[in-house]
Every structure is written in structure tokens, then in C-alpha cells.
Amino acid sequence: MSALFRFPLLLLLLGFACLELHSQTAIKIGEFASLTGKEAAFGQSSHKGTVLAIETINAAGGVLGRPIELLTEDNQSKPGESTTAVRKLISRDRIVALLGEVASSRSLEAAPIAQGAHIPMVSPSSTNPKVTQIGPYIFRVCFIDPFQGAVLAKFALDTLHARRVGVLSSVSSAYSVGLAKYFRAPYSAAGGTIAIEQKYSEGDKDFKAQLTAIRAADVDAIFVPGYYTEAALIAKQARELGLTVPLFGGDGWEAPELLEIGGTAVDGCYYSTHYSPENPAPVVQRFVKAFQARWGGETPDAMAALGYDSALVLADAIKRAGSTDGARIRDALAATQEFAGVTGTTRMDADRNATKAAVIVEIKDGRFRFLKAVAP
Amino acid sequence: MIEFLQQLLNGLSLGAIYALIALGYTMVYGVLRFINFAHSDVFMVGAFVGYYLGRLVPEGTVWGALVVLAGSMAACAVLGMTIERLAYRPLRGSPTLNVLITAIGVSLLLEYSGQVFFGAAPRNFPPVIPSARISLGGLVLSSNQLIVIFGTCGLMWALRLVVLRTRIGMAMRAVSLNPQAARLVGVNNDVIISFTFGLGSALAGAGGVLYAINYPSIDPLMGVMPGLKAFVCAVLGGIGNIPGAALGGLILGTTETFVGGSSWSTYKDAIAFAVLIVILLVRPGGLLGRPSIEKV
Numbered sequence: 001m002s003a004l005f006r007f008p009l010l011l012l013l014l015g016f017a018c019l020e021l022h023s024q025t026a027i028k029i030g031e032f033a034s035l036t037g038k039e040a041a042f043g044q045s046s047h048k049g050t051v052l053a054i055e056t057i058n059a060a061g062g063v064l065g066r067p068i069e070l071l072t073e074d075n076q077s078k079p080g081e082s083t084t085a086v087r088k089l090i091s092r093d094r095i096v097a098l099l100g101e102v103a104s105s106r107s108l109e110a111a112p113i114a115q116g117a118h119i120p121m122v123s124p125s126s127t128n129p130k131v132t133q134i135g136p137y138i139f140r141v142c143f144i145d146p147f148q149g150a151v152l153a154k155f156a157l158d159t160l161h162a163r164r165v166g167v168l169s170s171v172s173s174a175y176s177v178g179l180a181k182y183f184r185a186p187y188s189a190a191g192g193t194i195a196i197e198q199k200y201s202e203g204d205k206d207f208k209a210q211l212t213a214i215r216a217a218d219v220d221a222i223f224v225p226g227y228y229t230e231a232a233l234i235a236k237q238a239r240e241l242g243l244t245v246p247l248f249g250g251d252g253w254e255a256p257e258l259l260e261i262g263g264t265a266v267d268g269c270y271y272s273t274h275y276s277p278e279n280p281a282p283v284v285q286r287f288v289k290a291f292q293a294r295w296g297g298e299t300p301d302a303m304a305a306l307g308y309d310s311a312l313v314l315a316d317a318i319k320r321a322g323s324t325d326g327a328r329i330r331d332a333l334a335a336t337q338e339f340a341g342v343t344g345t346t347r348m349d350a351d352r353n354a355t356k357a358a359v360i361v362e363i364k365d366g367r368f369r370f371l372k373a374v375a376p
Numbered sequence: 377m378i379e380f381l382q383q384l385l386n387g388l389s390l391g392a393i394y395a396l397i398a399l400g401y402t403m404v405y406g407v408l409r410f411i412n413f414a415h416s417d418v419f420m421v422g423a424f425v426g427y428y429l430g431r432l433v434p435e436g437t438v439w440g441a442l443v444v445l446a447g448s449m450a451a452c453a454v455l456g457m458t459i460e461r462l463a464y465r466p467l468r469g470s471p472t473l474n475v476l477i478t479a480i481g482v483s484l485l486l487e488y489s490g491q492v493f494f495g496a497a498p499r500n501f502p503p504v505i506p507s508a509r510i511s512l513g514g515l516v517l518s519s520n521q522l523i524v525i526f527g528t529c530g531l532m533w534a535l536r537l538v539v540l541r542t543r544i545g546m547a548m549r550a551v552s553l554n555p556q557a558a559r560l561v562g563v564n565n566d567v568i569i570s571f572t573f574g575l576g577s578a579l580a581g582a583g584g585v586l587y588a589i590n591y592p593s594i595d596p597l598m599g600v601m602p603g604l605k606a607f608v609c610a611v612l613g614g615i616g617n618i619p620g621a622a623l624g625g626l627i628l629g630t631t632e633t634f635v636g637g638s639s640w641s642t643y644k645d646a647i648a649f650a651v652l653i654v655i656l657l658v659r660p661g662g663l664l665g666r667p668s669i670e671k672v
Contacts (some may be wrong), residue, residue: 077496144434171642199642203601205591208386209636209644216379229498229593236592240509241382242516260500261593 026069031091037077049307104128124310149182162220179225232262278370308343387622389521390630392528397606398621400576406616416603417486422584430502456577490596501592614665
């Protein structure tokens with residue numbers, strides 16, 4: 001090989017070496033999210049919160065003196081895609097920790113892979129208890145459905161004074177089935193009566209049959225565990241049938257689409273969630289301002305706040321671990337105590353779930369209003 | 377008693393929508409002996425055309441609603457004819473299975489390009505017709521339910537007139553009976569088939585708008601379930617038969633509603649489809665279909 005050829009080759013090699021050096025200085029964190037598809041509203045919010053958190057950390061000098069690099073993969077809200085995305089992040093991009101997902105079913109897909117590779121995974125907002133049961137490397141920064149179910153049961157009895165409720169839940173969604181189950185026991189134990197339980201299938205748009213049956217059962221309130229698309233249509237059709245009782249649900253209701261599709265029908269309805277931008281706490285107000293400045297005036301919802309907190313909790317653990325070794329980050333995550341985030345104080349329990357307060361939001365005059373916070 | 381009547385009314389309005397979509401399946405099958413699976417996605421496009429038009433016209437006016445309905449029907453007719461020209465006509469004369477697979481391909485193409493152009497998130501359909509509540513004793517019905525029921529009846533009646541009373545309707549029946557013989561007596565088969573697709577797709581467009589007025593959350597995959605159920609209605613009533621589609625829609629809509637309102641609501645779809653199987657076991661040609669005799 002002539003010297004003429006060798007020279008550019010050398011330059012090229014040198015270039016690669018420089019790139020390699022640069023990527024070694026950044027700490028790589030992977031994120032898999034539903035940026036498109038059915039739950040895109042949730043995935044996008046959560047992703048924006050995470051990006052803001054990483055940028056804030058890097059602006060303050062990063063972690064362990066190194067910047068954090070966020071590598072994001074989209075799973076299109078489809079089953080099966082998360083597995084591929086997470087395998088790629090771990091084996092090709094060599095991430096040190098993983099953030100994701102909103103939907104419990106997709107977190108459940110990725111968790112065994114992260115656990116097998118000993119990569120710590122922090123889910124921002126999957127509330128199904130099974131997620132962290134996969135193994136000791138899986139964490140979450142939100143409360144779980146048994147807690148949410150108990151909060152809602154107490155709220156229905158004490159605040160709504162509803163002695164008889166009707167439940168309208170999905171046949172197949174893990175979230176909806178789980179939340180209905182965790183509501184039933186504490187509500188009945190506290191003296192409430194579940195007058196009627198009706199089911200709908202995924203993709204249904206007509207709920208009049210079930211609502212007519214609920215109307216005949218003469219209830220004080222209707223519990224609708226499910227996602228915003230169904231909840232909005234259910235509220236609309238309930239009002240068309242002349243049902244004026246309040247409807248209430250869980251954090252799956254949290255999306256602007258609920259107001260857009262539901263219109264005046266969702267007025268006077270309630271749901272429990274992780275956070276409210278109207279919470280006057282200074283840490284929340286600072287976050288709302290920073291988020292609006294970064295994302296063109298958009299007000300952050302609960303998914304954005306949890307996405308933000310998940311990245312901060314992880315960065316805090318890496319800082320305390322003093323290394324990017326998976327096992328040491330895991331131990332630091334498990335030892336998280338009294339971490340003050342925008343969704344409340346995070347404390348990891350023995351099952352790697354965060355215990356924190358829930359917020360009840362009231363829908364009034366076409367807006368989400370902070371009603372109260374319920375401590376665990 | 378009130379609850380029974382209320383459920384009957386709910387079932388009637390659900391069945392009317394199924395019947396409207398089923399008409400499109402039945403008509404194309406009647407003329408061409410093939411199932412146009414892309415029909416349910418033309419229905420979806422109809423709803424989206426209505427969505428964009430609905431934001432241009434003033435809300436809650438009669439002419440605005442008519443413009444939305446007519447615009448969406450026209451756009452779908454053009455889409456249906458284009459699909460026929462580009463995807464189905466080159467395959468005329470080839471085995472039915474090939475055309476069937478092409479239809480499934482066109483259906484997937486429309487669904488996923490819909491996700492690219494319209495986005496996958498559900499959208500709120502503008503209230504082109506304000507909904508009013510009408511109560512009769514304990515019975516409650518919304519004005520939109522009435523519009524759907526009467527709209528379906530009106531369109532079905534118009535369709536019957538076209539097929540039975542006009543020259544082009546006669547030509548359609550001729551092509552359906554025997555395409556070769558029709559050509560011999562001077563019918564231009566290409567024009568007639570194109571017209572059939574246009575008419576069926578216009579009905580799908582109307583169905584999309586009426587559906588979206590009643591259930592105002594639309595997304596690119598919204599046609600899949602109603603399309604499947606409407607297809608079932610068409611088969612149930614006897615595919616190729618226009619009153620049969622209406623009867624099928626009525627039966628499926630009311631069965632689904634009565635099961636959905638009982639304590640068996642978990643098995644709503646399973647029971648509705650079990651009814652289909654039983655009816656087809658007793659009458660393989662559908663309720664109003666004539667049993668076909670194959671010559672060996």
C-alpha cells in the first residue's frame with residue numbers, strides 16, 4: 001500500500017478514535033417510548049419531560065463530571081416492538097440504564113431483557129404491580145394501582161358520598177381490569193355497594209347498551225377505569241341518555257383529548273393522577289415554567305412530570321453510585337430515600353415501587369382543576 | 377319496560393349504521409361476486425373528509441351539514457372509482473382469490489397511509505349538527521340517533537330506486553346476471569362497474585360522516601371493527617341482497633345491544649357472532665339470500 005493511500009486511512013482511523021473517545025465521555029441512557037400510535041399522547045408527553053430533565057442536568061455540568069446522552073427508540077405503541085428496541089439499545093448502543101414506558105404492557109415486555117442484561121430500568125408511569133416484580137433491576141417512580149384503587153374508593157365514599165356505584169371497565173386492557181379489581185375490595189370493605197358491573201371490548205365506540213343498564217341500576221356515581229378515548233365517549237353517551245351522576249376514573253384519563261372529545265359532558269367528573277400543574281408547590285411551578293419555555297408554551301401533564309422525575313431519580317442514583325456499573329446504580333436506586341421531585345417525594349419501597357401521594361383532579365368549565373392531594 | 381324500549385332504540389341506531397356500511401359490501405358483491413375489503417377504509421376516509429370540511433363550514437347549520445355530507449360522499453366516490461381503476465380492473469378475469477388478496481392489500485394501504493397523513497392519535501369530529509336530547513317519558517333519544525336511522529332509511533330507499541327504476545340500474549342488474557351477455561346487448565361493463573364502486577363508496581362516505589357525528593372520536597383504524605361487523609350483517613341478510621343488509625344490521629345491532637346491557641356484557645361480541653353462526657347453519661345463503669345451485 002502506498003503512502004498516499006495510507007494517509008487518508010490513518011486520518012479516518014484517527015477520526016473514529018476521536019468519536020470513540022467522545023462517546024466514552026458521555027453517559028449513555030436509553031429510552032423506549034410510544035412516540036407514535038395509539039398512546040402517542042402519553043409517550044410524547046413523557047419523552048418531553050425526560051428530554052427537559054436531561055438538558056437541565058447537562059446544563060448544570062452533568063453527572064460524575066460527564067454529560068448524559070439520551071438515546072430514544074420509538075415502539076409505535078405496538079406489542080413486540082419494545083423488545084426489539086430495548087435489545088438494540090443494550091447490545092448495540094451499550095447503554096448503562098434504561099428509561100420507559102408509560103403503558104404497563106410494554107414495560108412488561110422490556111423488563112425481562114433489562115433484568116437479564118443487568119441494566120437498571122426505571123419506568124416513569126407504568127402502574128400495574130407486575131412490572132417491578134420481574135426482578136431486582138426494575139424500578140418505577142409512580143404509585144401502583146392498588147394504591148390508586150384505594151384512593152379512588154375513599155374519594156367516592158367520602159367526597160362524592162356515593163354509596164352505590166356502577167363500574168364500566170374494559171374486557172382486555174391490563175390497566176383497566178387491574179384498576180377495577182383494586183377499587184372493588186377497598187370500596188366494598190368501607191361499606192359501599194357496587195350495584196352493577198358492565199364490560200366493553202377494546203375499540204368499542206358505542207356504550208349506550210351498558211349505560212342504559214347502569215341507568216336502570218340507580219347509582220350515585222360511575223367508575224370508569226380506562227383510557228381517555230373511551231372515557232370521553234362514555235361520558236358523552238351517558239349525558240345523552242340523561243345520566244347526570246358524576247363519572248370518575250384513574251390516571252388513564254389524563255390527556256387534553258379527554259376535554260376535546262368529551263366537551264361539556266366531562267364537566268363535573270373526577271380522576272386521580274400523579275400531579276397537577278396547578279399544585280402551588282414551588283418545585284412544581286418552577287418545573288411548569290421550565291417546561292413551557294422549552295416546549296413552546298405547552299403545559300406539562302402528569303406523564304411529562306413523571307418522565308422528568310424518572311430521569312432525575314436515575315441521575316441522582318448514578319451520582320450516589322459514583323460509577324456507571326449496572327449493579328452499583330441498582331443498589332443506589334434501591335436506596336433512594338426522600339427524593340423531592342415534581343410528582344412528590346419519592347421513596348423506593350422493598351418492592352422497588354415509589355410510595356408517593358396521589359392528586360385528585362376535577363374537571364370544571366372545560367378545564368382540569370387541582371382538587372386535593374391524598375397522602376399514602 | 378322503559379329499559380327494554382331504550383335498549384331497542386339503542387340497538388336500532390347501531391344497526392342502522394351497520395346496515396349503511398353493509399350496503400356497500402352487498403352492492404359490489406352483487407355485481408362483481410367479490411368482497412371489497414377496502415370498503416371499511418373508504419368509510420374511514422369519509423369520516424376524515426367530513427372532519428376537514430366540518431371545520432370550514434359554520435357549525436350547526438343545515439346547509440353546512442349537507443355540504444359536509446355531500447363533499448364526503450363525492451370524495452369517497454372518486455376514491456372508490458380510483459381504487460377500482462388502479463387495483464381491481466387489471467385483475468378482472470383472474471381468480472377471485474387474487475382480487476380478494478388485492479382488496480386486503482388496498483385496505484392495509486389505506487389504513488397505514490391514513491396513519492401517516494392524519495396521524496394515529498384520535499381526533500374530535502366537529503359538531504356539524506348540534507345534538508339535542510328528546511325525552512318521551514323515561515325514553516331518551518338524541519337527535520343524532522334519529523338522523524342516523526332516517527338517513528339510513530332514506531339512502532336505502534334512494535339506492536333501491538337507482539337499482540330498480542333507472543337505466544343504469546337495469547344495466548347493473550344485467551352485469552350482475554351475466555357479464556358476457558350484458559356486453560352483447562350493448563352494456564359497457566367498465567362504466568357500470570366503475571359506477572357501482574362509486575355508488576358503494578359514496579354510501580361508505582355517508583356512513584363515515586353519520587358514524588362520526590354519533591361517536592365523535594375518529595382515527596385511521598376506526599373502520600376495522602364496524603367494517604367487520606357490517607360485513608357480517610351483509611352475509612347474515614344474504615350477501616348481494618339490499619333489504620338483506622338492512623335486516624342483518626338490525627339483527628346484529630339489537631343482539632349486541634341487548635347482550636351488552638345484560639350481566640353477560642363480557643361476552644357481547646362472542647354471543648353476537650354465535651347468532652351469526654346459528655343463522656348460517658340453518659340458512660346457508662343468509663336470511664333473504666337465495667340458495668345458489670352449482671352445476672357440476
